[in-house]
Amino acid sequence: MGFLWSLIIGGVIGWLAGLIMNRDVPGGAIGNIIAGFVGAWLGSIIMGNWGPVIGNFYFVPALIGAIVLVLIVGVVMGFMRKSRS
Numbered sequence: 001m002g003f004l005w006s007l008i009i010g011g012v013i014g015w016l017a018g019l020i021m022n023r024d025v026p027g028g029a030i031g032n033i034i035a036g037f038v039g040a041w042l043g044s045i046i047m048g049n050w051g052p053v054i055g056n057f058y059f060v061p062a063l064i065g066a067i068v069l070v071l072i073v074g075v076v077m078g079f080m081r082k083s084r085s
Contacts, residue, residue, distance in 0.1 A: 002056070009055030010036030017066035023074045035073075039066025 014035030018025045025031040040057045043065025051060035 005055045006057070007033055009057055010034075010040070012036070013039060013057065013059070013062050013066050014070075016063060017070045020063075020067055021070045021074065023070055025070060026073065026077065035066050035069050036062065039063070039069045041065065042069055 011029060011033040014025055014032030017035055017039060018032065025035045027034065036057070040062035043061030043063070044058065046065060046068070047061040049058045049061065051058050053059070
């Protein structure tokens with residue numbers, strides 16, 4: 001049950017990051033989950049582990065890490081679209 005809870009919270013974190021950045025995370029729900037997990041990893045590297053823990057994620061660093069990830073993915077996808085044109 002803990003793994004399922006982590007998937008749900010990871011998806012919510014990725015979804016929130018997409019909403020805050022006003023960009024869609026590629027891959028839909030799976031992309032949100034991946035963004036949440038990678039964002040949590042990135043956030044813990046950048047900011048450390050602090051704040052409320054929800055579903056084995058330190059929520060604030062995970063959200064900030066996911067926002068950074070969505071920004072990076074958006075920039076890379078933009079460059080890829082421009083290079084195809």
